Structures are given as structure tokens and as C-alpha cells.
Amino acid sequence: MLLKKEIEKQAENAKAASRKMAGLSIEVRNSALLKMSEALEKNLDEILSTNAEDLKAAEEKGTRRNFIDRLKLTPKRVADMAEGLRQAAKLPDPIGHEDFHVTRPNGLKIRRVRVPFGVVGIIYEARPNVTVDAAGLCIKSGNACVLRGGSEAIRTNQKLVEILKAAAIEAKIPEHAIEFIAITDRDAVIAMCRLRKLIDVIIPRGGAGLIQRVVEHSTVPVIETGTGVCHIYVDKAANFEIALPVVLTAKISRPSVCNAMETLLIHKDIAEDFLPKISKMLKENKVELRGDELSRKICPDLKVATEEDWATEYNDLILSVKIVSGVDEAIEHINKYNTLHSDAIITDDEEAAKKFQTLVDASAVYVNTSTRFTDGFEFGFGAEIGISTQKLHARGPMGLEALTTTKYLIEGNGQTR
Numbered sequence: 001m002l003l004k005k006e007i008e009k010q011a012e013n014a015k016a017a018s019r020k021m022a023g024l025s026i027e028v029r030n031s032a033l034l035k036m037s038e039a040l041e042k043n044l045d046e047i048l049s050t051n052a053e054d055l056k057a058a059e060e061k062g063t064r065r066n067f068i069d070r071l072k073l074t075p076k077r078v079a080d081m082a083e084g085l086r087q088a089a090k091l092p093d094p095i096g097h098e099d100f101h102v103t104r105p106n107g108l109k110i111r112r113v114r115v116p117f118g119v120v121g122i123i124y125e126a127r128p129n130v131t132v133d134a135a136g137l138c139i140k141s142g143n144a145c146v147l148r149g150g151s152e153a154i155r156t157n158q159k160l161v162e163i164l165k166a167a168a169i170e171a172k173i174p175e176h177a178i179e180f181i182a183i184t185d186r187d188a189v190i191a192m193c194r195l196r197k198l199i200d201v202i203i204p205r206g207g208a209g210l211i212q213r214v215v216e217h218s219t220v221p222v223i224e225t226g227t228g229v230c231h232i233y234v235d236k237a238a239n240f241e242i243a244l245p246v247v248l249t250a251k252i253s254r255p256s257v258c259n260a261m262e263t264l265l266i267h268k269d270i271a272e273d274f275l276p277k278i279s280k281m282l283k284e285n286k287v288e289l290r291g292d293e294l295s296r297k298i299c300p301d302l303k304v305a306t307e308e309d310w311a312t313e314y315n316d317l318i319l320s321v322k323i324v325s326g327v328d329e330a331i332e333h334i335n336k337y338n339t340l341h342s343d344a345i346i347t348d349d350e351e352a353a354k355k356f357q358t359l360v361d362a363s364a365v366y367v368n369t370s371t372r373f374t375d376g377f378e379f380g381f382g383a384e385i386g387i388s389t390q391k392l393h394a395r396g397p398m399g400l401e402a403l404t405t406t407k408y409l410i411e412g413n414g415q416t417r
Helices: 002-021 026-042 044-060 065-071 075-090 129-140 151-170 187-193 208-217 240-252 271-284 293-298 327-337 350-359
Strands: 098-103 109-116 119-124 144-148 178-180 201-205 230-234 261-267 288-291 318-324 342-346 364-367 386-388 396-398 404-411
Touching: 002 119, 002 144, 002 178, 002 187, 026 044, 026 075, 026 129, 026 151, 044 065, 044 075, 044 151, 065 151, 075 129, 119 129, 119 187, 119 208, 129 144, 129 151, 129 178, 144 187, 151 178, 187 208, 201 208, 230 240, 230 327, 240 261, 240 271, 240 342, 261 271, 261 327, 271 288, 271 293, 271 318, 288 293, 293 318, 318 327, 327 342, 327 350, 342 350, 350 364
Parallel strands: 119 144, 119 201, 144 178, 230 261, 230 342, 261 318, 288 318, 342 364
Antiparallel strands: 098 109, 109 404, 386 396
């Protein structure tokens, strides 16, 4: 009961702050982002020192290396977080944008404009950068936020919120516009998900278990961000000079993130040439390969891929490999096993590329480039609040517009009905 009351009080504070946020000018909101960015850079040593405590605790618990990679902050990652805030400050104001305007025969003038949600709840695991991205995007879009990060990063997240709040308040942002739930008990997630009158939308970011728990227990509307079983299909018309580095880096550049490739599909006509080449490159980078029967005939040292492998988000240096008869079988396999996140085709065949982009059901579909680009910063959003794999309201990397809804403004001169 005490846990619920404490979280409810924080949400009430955020709700009150959201009403003030809705009236703030874009100049005030942008100023806050810039001050927050400066504060991160100014307090770099303190942030890294605090993060080291979380890393040490995670290592002592035997936490998996891919999870530790998500948790770890470096000078570059902090610099990227700060740059994301600066980029967000440069973006157009999403609030007040008019996307519909009509004058009815009776003289009524009807406009539809974008407005903040109010209070945005973010529930996430491991990655401290989410704390910064979420707070920054919510402020830019005129929202208050209630953040609940995972226990593994509790010290880092608390330090980041302390720094961000101080900078935001200095820029005249309401004190409770950024609320952080420091309760690590998992029941805090459920309590937060039941605050329908105080939190307007909840966005979960993390593994399948967290997302499922939020979706199943929430009475607050949820924007579901998904796990990433991402595929790259190398077509028979692929340019190997493009395919080899794209496939390699899509797996090894940062295997712990949701846009990393988990399954490689190869056209049967080029498999005997392409698979040994890419296999050698991947194994030199310590990637474990698991293949179907055809791929193991070409490279017998591949481990056996099971049915479970095709649907697994490894978040690690593990890759499933399958030989397919062509683009149709590739599309069929992807639509059966993907998580609606990101998939790519490597080909010089324009018809195959068009077919792939049309028929693959995912939030982002690529031609001749990597799934690793599914990211708000890479898309020019400044940062992202998450990657939506659902089809209502928002899909793909969610930037500022995804944190707004609409309001109709109607003006008349005495009309009655």
C-alpha cells in the first residue's frame, strides 16, 4: 500500500506539472534542453563514476555481457546523449501544428492542432540513455514524464535525473515535470500501469517479458515497443561489396540492441560463394553461427539451428543462417518469425527490392543498407522515445510527433443546432 501511495503521489505531481508544461513557450522548452545538455557534459566524471558502481554490481551478480553493454556509459555515449538533446532543441515545435482546417457551410471554423499527451510514463530496463532521451523529448513536446528504470541502473538513473531536473528547473520548467520512480520492487511497474487518471500513456522499453507484463496489466493506454528479431536477406542479385560489410556490421557493431541482425537469409544461387565468405568474417569477430540443413552442407562447422532460433532475439554474438529459394521464401520466413521491427534486402534487382519493401510486414524495411539505422537519432528526430512495432498511433522510431495527440478547435458566431 505504501508503494502504491508513493508512486501515486509522484504521478499526481507530474499531472499538475503537465498542466503548466502545456502553456510553456518553445523558447523555454528549448532553453531547458540546452541547459540539460550542458549539465550532462559538465558532470561527465560524476556520471561515469556512478555508472561504474552499477556496472560493478551487475558484474558481481553475473549479469550477461550483452546486458552489461546496454548498461555501460562511456564518454562517447554521454556525449551522444547530450548531442541528442541539442538536436531535439533544433527541431520544429510539434505543439500547435495545424493539420486540418475547414469552414463548414454554417460558418463554423474547425481546426485540428497537435497538443501534448500530458503525462507520459516510460518503463525501461538497463539503458541509462533512455532516461535522458525520454526526459528531453517529453519536455520538447510539452509533456511531463514519470520514469521507471530497471534496478540494474538505479544509481546511474538517479544521478542523471538529479542533473537533468536541476538544469530544467533553472530554465523555468516545473519542478515535477520529470519524476523518477526509484522503487526497484517489480510491483512498482504494476502500480504505475494502473494510474489511468494520472498517466495518459505508457511506453515500455526492454525485453519481451517487461513489455508483455506492461501490456497485460496496464489500464493506461500503451504504445508497445517491440523486441527485434531483425533479418537481412542477401538476394541472388546482391553486390557482395555491399552485402559483406552490411551483414557483418549489422551483427557485430552492437549486438545487444534491438536493431541488430539476428537472422541472415541467403539466396540458394549465391550461397556457395557468399556463405563461406561471410562465415569467415563473422567467426573472426567471434560470432556463433547456427544454420539450417542447406547452410550446414556448405559450411559444416555451423551449429544446428532449431525452430526456436528463428524466433529468438539473441542480443548477443549469435546469428541464425538459412538458405532460401528466392525473395518469396525470404518474405514468407520473415513475416512468420519477425517482430515487426526492421528487415533488409541486399540486391541490385529493383523489382525484388520493391516486392520486398511492399510485402514485408515491419516498421522499417531497408534496401542495400543495415537494419542498425532504425533509430530516432539516425532518422533525424534528435532522439527517440522508443521504436513502436504496433500499428496504431505510432510505428517505427518515435520522435516528437509520437508524443502528441490532437485537439479540435472550433470557432463560431452564434450557430445553434
